[in-house]
Amino acid sequence: MPMEEDPVVGAMYQDSEGLAFEILSFNEDEGLIEIQYEDGDVDEIDIDAWYELDLEPLKPGAWKNADEDEAEEEEEEEEKPARGKAEDEDDDDDFDEDTDNENGEQE
Numbered sequence: 677m678p679m680e681e682d683p684v685v686g687a688m689y690q691d692s693e694g695l696a697f698e699i700l701s702f703n704e705d706e707g708l709i710e711i712q713y714e715d716g717d718v719d720e721i722d723i724d725a726w727y728e729l730d731l732e733p734l735k736p737g738a739w740k741n742a743d744e745d746e747a748e749e750e751e752e753e754e755e756k757p758a759r760g761k762a763e764d765e766d767d768d769d770d771f772d773e774d775t776d777n778e779n780g781e782q783e
């Protein structure tokens with residue numbers, strides 16, 4: 677079904693071939709829409725061609741968020757600390773307030 681909406685900067689769409697893109701700019705005077713595909717390629721679409729496209733709107737940041745989520749998950753896996761003794765657990769008694777001298781008297 678042909679596109680009925682006007683192009684909106686920041687909006688994201690998926691074309692009939694499954695390629696997702698974001699609208700970077702819309703120059704109404706020249707009738708040109710600058711888009712960026714999820715692989716980083718930038719292209720221009722003529723406004724007349726825009727209204728002939730079969731596009732599906734995507735949620736804002738749809739493919740950008742998916743890439744960020746993947747990266748965060750990978751980072752979390754790499755950053756998991758090794759399990760060991762907690763820092764506040766201390767077997768050494770470095771300081772003992774109540775010490776007795778040789779005669780059993782407190783100092």
